[in-house]
Amino acid sequence: MSGCRGREGPAQAASPRQPPSNDPNTVADLGKLPRLASWLVQSCWPGSEGQAVAGDLDEEYLCFVRPQRGPLAARMWYWRQALSAVWTASGRRFSSSSRFFSAWLGLFASSSKQQPPSGGPGPQPGRSRSPSSRPPSLSPRQGEPFTGGFMNRLAQDLRYALRGLRARPLISLVIILTLALGIGASTAVFSVVHGVLLDPLPYDRPERLIKLYPDQLLPFGTPAANHIDESAQTFEVAGWTRTLFPLAGAAGPEDARGALVFENHFRLLGARPALGRLFEPADGEAGATEVVVLSHSLWARRYGRDPEVVGKTILIAGQPHEVIGVMGPRYQPMERDWLMWQVAQRETEAFADRPWALNGRLRPGYTVSQAQQELRRLLPEFWMSHHGYQATPEEIADMRVVPLRDWILGDGQAMLWALMGAVLSMLLIVCANVTNLLLAQGNARRPEMAVRLALGAGRGRLVRQLLTESTLVGAAGGVLGVLVALALVQAGVANMPPQLPRLHNIAVDAPVLAFAVAVSLLSILLFGTLPAWRATRRSVARGLQGNSSRHSLDASGLRFNRALVASQIALMVVLISGAGLMLRSLWTLLQIDPGFEARGVVVMRPSPPRARYPDQASLDEYHRRVRRAAEGVPGVVSVGQIQFLPMHPGGWRTSYRAAGRPLEPGQDASFTNGRVVTPGYFTAMRTPLVRGREFEASDGADGQPVVIVNQSLARSAWPGEDDPVGKELLLGRDERRLRVVGIVADVRQSGLRQQSVPEFYVPLAQQSWRRMFLVVRVDGPARSMVPLLQQAVWSVDAEVALSHVGLMSDAVNATIADSRLLASLLSGFGALALLLGAVGVYGVMSYTVSLRRRELGIRLALGAGGCRLLRSTILGGLIPVVLGLLVGLPAALLSSGWLSGVLYRTPAHDPLTFLLALLVLLVVACVALYFPARRASRIDPVTVLRADSP
């Protein structure tokens, strides 16, 4: 039989709309079946039935639905049917397997020791109601009563637990939310720890990779790097050096950051490209085609993910370079903002004096310390043979070899581990709190448990019941916690400090989810076991007295609650003192005067290309026009330019001495940092001018060479002299003479944490420079001025790339962002812990008071004053708090050592902070105790005693 007509029975004949169908049509239509849906049905439905169901769907679709409803509606019909079939199938598959297991377990249970299921709520599986005449089989059919198997009891427990949660919505909600916060926060922090610290670096055998110190300094110029490359036995090296790639083209001018690297850079790391190839030895030879590799982000942003870009030639600074490869999105560059790599033809003249940073890979069988020994032998040898220079012991001590991982992760490690510790102690506090709540709940449910025990339920059965309840709560908390973690990670990664490497690697992925599950299970174990054990421990007789439990003080239960409160308080001391230390450190940092006022300053750096501005005259003209254009923007107060901004690495280093003060024999030359500025820079930055004057337009190329020094330089060059203005400073080996015209305040150039060093400034007119930062002080909201100023700069020349566009305050904040983040996170955890702790203390005290109602009532009736009762209740409640403080203080002192790496000018054992933390905790505990205590003092003796009378 084939074709639609074949099986048209009376059912179809009755339908007048039935169109005639014929074979050729059907065959042609076979191609138009929604194959995916059909396949889904067939593969999801168990066994041969899948074939039947999918066949039915195809048949009906082709013969009836499509001709009647048209292709689109028919397709939708098919998909609806298919999805519902898949859904039903999944349910059936599940129930058949669960039936199998329950039957199996039931059989197992009955063969060993079948306990009559008792004490469980709800209708019991009636053993008398045996199935019909069917012989017993391993897979009992649905609808048949289960024999009291594991699954059956689990189902019972779950059902009862759900009912219990519904019956106590408030407390269940509080528990679930508390857990969600605890689990969510720890999962979020773990996702960062995992992504940054635990996940191995995406290189080949990353543990064998090393970094050579000193970092990017002249000791590793090209000849030295080559020497080490050729002679090292214990390791091989590959050098890199930062650079800027000025790009032009349809996507607009841009300065892409990146690196010049040895041809073996990628090979040494074991990196692979996503597209094309990486550098080969031939690429590094002099005269070879200049080749570059693009980062994934640059490729996506600037080249629109075009795979054809490999093999194309792009212009860098006007010179043709061939793109040979593109890296993958997860590749970890040496510095995170690198967008391009170019191979360095290091034999050529241009690279003779380049300082290199050297990566290395240990050769098999050698260790880091052996590599360090070899470096400390090779480099001084080289200095001796090439420069005739004997390395000093300090310089040799500076030659170090560290694992590459440590170099990449840097200070982030200490901070992240501190965070992880903090968040885990918060999780413990959460668990303690939930335990307390469950204990109180367990007490309230004692009569119920007693009845069930009396009716013959085994204690194990009841414990399991209670554990099921806490598991359900824990699972709900865990699921919510994962959502919390997702939100936190999403919000957090955007606000992470730039010092943290590998931010792109942070994600809530499988290992993190596994951690969330593990943490949830662990907390369930922590908060569920003890309350379940205790709640079922009561003897039947005592529990059945019901109300009578209130009359006697349940001493052991209370002791346990108090111990929990004490441990909670101890953990809180650790958390809050840590938060206090971080806040104090942040405060110290914020109090630092950087030597300028960052608020209201917009910065950017135009890069006039050499092709268009080849000489000093054209460059000077360009800079002048840029300044004038910026001054013309409404809202601009003052404009200046500087070679390297504060908080930005750079500057040139040179030796100096004051004229008329020759070096004494044996005295080493002092070094200082110099920067090029234009008139107006100090005004724009509001760097205080201590003496003399700023640069003026008259300090031109043909005028007398002038210099402005900072206070440190003035002090060290002219010790004991008040006013060096007008004196002469000699710079460099050739002792260039410059007249000091002004003294400015010290500026923290390389970050708020770094001390100022002697520095000098020379005018742009006397020292030409290509890439000058534009510094613009504006009136009003600075951020909205950024695009206007950008337009102004481009109005001078639209072909010039702009980089470092932004606010000065952002740059300053970035240098302390890690402290800020850690302080805010720790204070957040601390505040949460404080709240939870207060709730814990409050709960236990309330419970104590409710137990002691009768005693308190009698004491009031006998004439005790309310005030006295209040005091004694609070004092009694404070005992576990003080115990917790006593235990927590040493623990906090010990653990604050972890923070010492990230604290700024704050001792890790700062007594004031610890004292304050203790005080805060005491005050919070007293407040939490006050409310229940007041209730105790206001008990109406008459009511209590009357309720008590038989």
Place this chain on the structure above:
Amino acid sequence: MYPIEWGLTFYIVKLYDVEMKRSEEAAGEPLLGSFEELVLLAVAHLGGRAYGMQVRREIERRSGRSTTIGAVYSTLDRMEEKDYLASRMAETARERRGRARKYYALQPGGARVLLRAQELRRQMWGELDTAALQSCVEVES
């Protein structure tokens, strides 16, 4: 999105369903669900020609109720497990792309339970006055 969580939720809901059904059935003699009754009746009507698609269409044609193939198969399968129906795999057709049909036939148990359902209805209706119900509907509308 998170298979573990979804799985867990599904598992709990399913257990709950199974339990509810079990306790319902524990309350008395097994009764046919209304959809089960429709499916059995459709199979009875179709005689030897009852397979999934035909059953679905028969129900739709007679009752005006639109159903899904998944629901029909799930019920057919359940009825078979209870020995109300028997099935065999048989011939195929081109538009089924070579996949066999699964034909169902009513068994004595199924016939018995259908008759009992009809009897039950009859008993429950008893001497109930249809006119009174009708007027009740009219008052409402």
